[in-house]
Amino acid sequence: MTRYENLPTISGSASSQQLFTDAQTWSAYGAQWNSGEQKNLLCCDVHNETHDVKTFSFRCGDFSALSFEPGQFITVSPVISGQTLSRCYTLSSSPTRPFSFSITVKRVPGGIVSNWLHDNLRAGDSLKASGPAGSFTPVGHPAQKLLYLSAGSGVTPLMSMTRAGFDLAARLDIVFVHSTRTPADIVFHDELTRMQALMPGLRVLNVCEGRGAEADWAGPVGRLDLQLLSESVPDFREREVFTCGPQGYMDAIKAVLAKGAFDFQHYHQESFDIATLNEEPLIEQPPTAEQMETLFSITLSRSGKTFSMPADQTVLWAAKKAGAIVPSSCSQGVCGTCKTALLQGTVEMNHNGGIRQREIDKGLRLLCCSRPTSDLVLDL
Template structure:
């Protein structure tokens, strides 16, 4: 096991509820992803004209364990509606008394606008524990390549901050794409960190110069030609990518064309703009679909569901409000007990095996294989 693996050990499974007696170890609180608690905002930082970082402490002011690159789901009441969204933790686990999320204000974005307009020091926000597998422990490597665009910089920033805090002196090439120089999130801090760590190689590429007419960096979009010029050894590096879905798709294709091994490519897979996990291709092609009945044990509401639909999709179609966020089987927000029946669940780490054994399923990535009774 190398130094990165030892320092960034995966957070172990813990109890489903927090208690003073069994949720503490030397590294801090073991906060299960399915448990919600209240965070208190202690600072708001303007990163760019439309991006803010919100820094929080736990209600007890105690440390929290997480891996760099993980995310948490935050919950708020916005205009009378419960809204939940996933945001990557941008702070480093090496500073466990502080949790920060960095949020771009999106036109029409319910949660992002609410946070920008309402969150201030002293404000409180409900959140579920850290989750996700987009972390350095997924693939420790001698040389890494971080590729990000826009606010997708956040998980890679957490990884970079942690590595430098620990003095790992890792060979990391960090390539960030932005609309203009003024839109580069963490620009000054990244430049400072690059001075602290000579093996952190920093590259920016902007679509245009905006108001910074003396911009000396690259302009346009990231291309294989530009990447090859900056990093002739890119094919030897473990790649971690995060950004808008079209960006990640373009980057993956670019690397494929350049001969990079797809097995060494990792990307953040949740997309808060996504509605639900996509239907399997084979299910879409079938003309006739089997249907089942879903019954909710608490409300006695009943509805039918197509075999190709996720339970979350069918519930929404029938007016059943179920908390959800990532819709990709990662955050655990839609975790529900299946009292009767069976489903085909294809998750991305948002549920633990022992929870599955108890009968819990993630409705966003579960498709029925029989009639169901849910604890709702």
């Protein structure tokens, strides 16, 4: 019971073992962790998936339930060398198991946060994270026949979707095609194999670029092309397609589907490049003298801070440069961490799915992808 030894006790519970048998625990600790909230997480387990991929399982410090849709992500914020760094990671677990959830992280060359997680995070450690976000989810796109296409770390949101379908005993027809380098790099291989044996509507196909050390690999070798797709999934045109992976992979998949006369009204892909997103946020260059000719005044209503900025810079960059503390992560309009109420003024915002229309209608904006078109007052 070591990994749970720090759990609180309730109503006279004498030990952590009783936490799981005390009915009052679940009612007292059943609050939800919703989008936009920051929580303190406890790492419960670290599991090696492959030689460079690990799954980190967590629970909320207050035992809240995580409310999310399969395919969404959380933003973790570890303190590394005295500095808080935030990165987005897709939840690989199923929302049907809300009290314990996981992210699956690939070690990235030069990736500060991914490498720190691999090298330092252990069961029993704590970590701050912001609540779930993202629009890459099958919720709102009901379909009986599904085709999941993934490569590399892009397997994680599709694994969450598959686990959810499995847990709910959903009567779905799912074909899950995952592309990877070698058989040794297949993430969730054993679990997907077991799920396939137990879930009548699930079929899994792994496509490897090479055999690596497994000379007896019997699966497809090479890259997914129209011929292989047509042979393996002859009814792919009848399916709702969800794809996630490096940008080059997703571009190639779109080309294959277009060649196969697929109707893209039934196509959905993650809107960011995972490898790029989990590196350092993009750094804007200081404004030029020409840009400085048109300045807007920005007022932060809570702190009273006021500063000026040019129209060609993002509000987030200018606010941080002025010393304002603004939660942020991806800097690409994806994660939603910098979502802030715009009290006065107007901005031009070009986001990548990190904010929903109903939030925009309420006056919220993503500062990382918003540029001023007038003087502004922000709820900061």
